[in-house]
Amino acid sequence: MRPSPTTLRAGLFTLVALGICLFCAWLLFGRGTSPLQSDIMTILPATERHPLAEDAVERLARASGDRMILLVSNDDDDAAKTAARELGEALGKDPVFASVIAELPPFDLDQLVTPFLPFRFHLLTPEDRAALTSPGFDAVAALRRRLNEPFGANVGAKLTDDPFGWMQHWLDRQPWNRSTLVPEDDMLTAHQGDTTYVLVIATLKGSSYDDVVQRQAVATLAKAESAMLAKHPGTTLQRTGAIFYAAAARAGAERDTHVVGIASSVGIAVLLLLVFRSLRPLLIAFLSTALGVVGAIVATVLVFGQLHLLTLVFGAALLGEAVDYSIQYLCARANTGAAWNAERGVRQVRPALLLALATSLLGYALLGIVPFPALQQMAVFAMAGMAVACASVFWLLPALAQKPARAPLSPALVRLALGWQRAASGRRALVVLAVLAVAAIPGWLRLGHDDDIHLLISPPKTLEAQTASIRDVAGFGGGTQFWLVEGTSAEEVLQREEALTDRLRTWIADGKLTGFTGITAMLPSAKRQAENIAAVAPLFTPADRMNAWLAAAGFRPEGMASFVTAYPGRAFTLDDWLAMPAYTPFRYLWLSGSHGTGSIVVPQDQDDVALLRQASEGLPGVSLVDKPASISALFGRYRGYADVWLGGALALVGLAFLWRYGPRAVGRVLLPPLAGIVFSVAALGYLGQPLTLFHIMALMLVLGVGANYAVFLREGEPHAAHIPGAAYAGVLLSAVTALLSFGLLALSTMPALQHFGLTLLLGIGFTALIAPVSVPAPKKSSA
Secondary structure (H helix, E strand, O other): OOOOHHHHHHHHHHHHHHHHHHHHHHHHHOOOOOOEEOOHHHHOOOOOOOHHHHHHHHHHHOOOOOEEEEEEEEOOHHHHHHHHHHHHHHHHOOOOEEEEEOEOOOOOHHHHHHHHHHHHHHOOOHHHHHHHHOOOOOHHHHHHHHHOOOOOOOOOOOOOOOOOOHHHHHHHOOHHHOOOOEEEOOEEEEEEOOEEEEEEEEEEOOOOOOHHHHHHHHHHHHHHHHHHHHHOOOOEEEEEOHHHHHHHHHHHHHHHHHHHHHHHHHHHHHHHHHHHOOHHHHHHHHHHHHHHHHHHHHHHHHHHOOEEHHHHHHHHHOHHHHHHHHHHHHHHHHHHHHHOOHHHHHHHHHHHHHHHHHHHHHHHHHHHOOOOHHHHHHHHHHHHHHHHHHHHHHHOHHHHOOOOOOOOOOHHHHHHHHHHHHHOOOHHHHHHHHHHHHHHHHHHHOOOEOOOHHHOOOOOHHHHHHHHHHHHHHOOOOOOEEEEEEEOOHHHHHHHHHHHHHHHHHHHHHOOOOEEEOHHHOOOOHHHHHHHHHHHHHHHOOHHHHHHHHHHHOOOHHHHHHHHHHOOOOOOOHHHHHHOHHHHHHHHHEEEEOOEEEEEEEEEOOOOHHHHHHHHOOOOOEEEEEHHHHHHHHHHHHHHHHHHHHHHHHHHHHHHHHHHHOOOOHHHHHHHHHHHHHHHHHHHHHOOOOEOHHHHHHHHHHHHHHHHHHHHHHHHOHHHOOOOOHHHHHHHHHHHHHHHHOHHHHHOOOHHHHHHHHHHHHHHHHHHHHHHHHOOOOOHHHO
């Protein structure tokens, strides 16, 4: 017996679906690395004026590398050091860490100082250069002061290599000498009050954003911390590093996914069982939705190469909208009764589903055209998921739902729907809507706006506090603002940075700034080095003068011969700086590549943007980069454009309705989504919610979903005329499933998703209640 076309289509669709499912499994689990991404930087838009600035933002964000920065503290000095030592040993046993530094390896200070000796005459502090060029410089007096100086705690050169202390002064200004941490008992230790702090650095073998590495490293640390605290009461452990922010983001996203995905799935399952009073429709609806989600994951990973956890949480909410297509098909089946034919059922719902799909795709496409990776990922995920779910209704569900439904829709739901449809349709409903529109005006007038980047980035306050504490104790860090210095060559960049840092030093003297980190504090420009050697040259011309001064100050001639003969040495170059291991942690300050040449200067303990911007005023090639402020400003611009986007989308939906329903009915069908948007925005105003980009983007979806409900009711009413209220019951069922998913986003830990969820909760609720105005009021005689 030859299989029917319905069976053939379903078989072909099943084969394709199985292939997509297997491919999805391979993308997620079969490639060694997971495509799931928790790094927020990957979904932020480019905001700076050219690629070099974006490179600088990326470089600064990755400055800490894939490391755990841990600070062990205790009021007992020995307990703090022992606890830190044991913590390092415990972490070092796990292969997830490439290295763990708790105790410093044996090293000779000469190994750090010796590489600088060939350049010593080219490296001067501003104070030494000024002293050398002043008319009253007394070389013998300077040598005697140096000879009688007490031994310092910082890294320094031998007296015979640096009799004037120029190199010592230079080394004192290097970044590693500015930290309060000092080697003590072979550990980097700081003291504040009665508390001892010990630094432990654990370098990961992989990326902080790799799911496997992240989970294993965090679990190992938690186990080691528990053992340390149990053995050493009174000890505390503070932590910072990209891995902890990524882990916090992942934990929040997983919680949101569980809340939205599981809670909405359970709620939708219970609702479908109550309405259809059969298990088969429930399984069919979830199969269609599951295929949509799988297709969405595959499409997103193929297009973007990754799937951000933010998108995954949003995708969990997509369940409530993707299930609409199967619900409408199953409602048509239940309303038809014994006369049900699967193929006729598809033809019956096809116009409504295709028009509804088109309006939904339009709403998501408007998200996708925004040059914002987060919204683009959500748009691709949703569009692919909706398309696959809708296709499953046409190709797969007819084969699974060939037999008539065992029971009609729940009579209680139909009676409820009919009662509200009668109350919310006709002229009286239009008058009520007009009154509500007037009442909405004060809500609109109360609206403010909020474009803060922290709508997307909201790390735990405890982690932020620990990061601030480590920065205070260890001297690490800097904020999110920095100066970008650009030039056509390395030398021009260095000279321009020196113009900036010379100004910053005056600010430090005036108390406006506590410090900064920049490359020219380590690598002066060739011009500055020439000025340094010019300042030193008179002391060695002739060389006998220097020998005489050294002898007069009390230095032994035989010990100073190497110092005199070493002059003038050679210039310190960029290649020398890059080759020095001591400067490896600071290489992020230098930018060089296809996007140009530049450097980064990071201010310390100052986040007044207006003040920081003043520092770069009038300096060629120097600008302040403030990524959070740039993104916030971009959000504000997009929010301003959103009115145009929303109006354009409304016009396109209106044209589609005009084509389908004609000029006399287009107003009625368009009224539910339009009124839903108006009332949702007013409600946000009354709730005191400032309007954000994410509220506006959610309104795009309210337009699409609201249009769906009007279409479902308008198209379904003629086919369910024998059961008054049944078509609207299907609309209410779709609305409640959407509320159970999108509405739960309002419980998200991320403010952006909260705003998304709240707006959809209001918008879907309003449009579902207003949908009856899109069709004439049912006659009471037909009840």
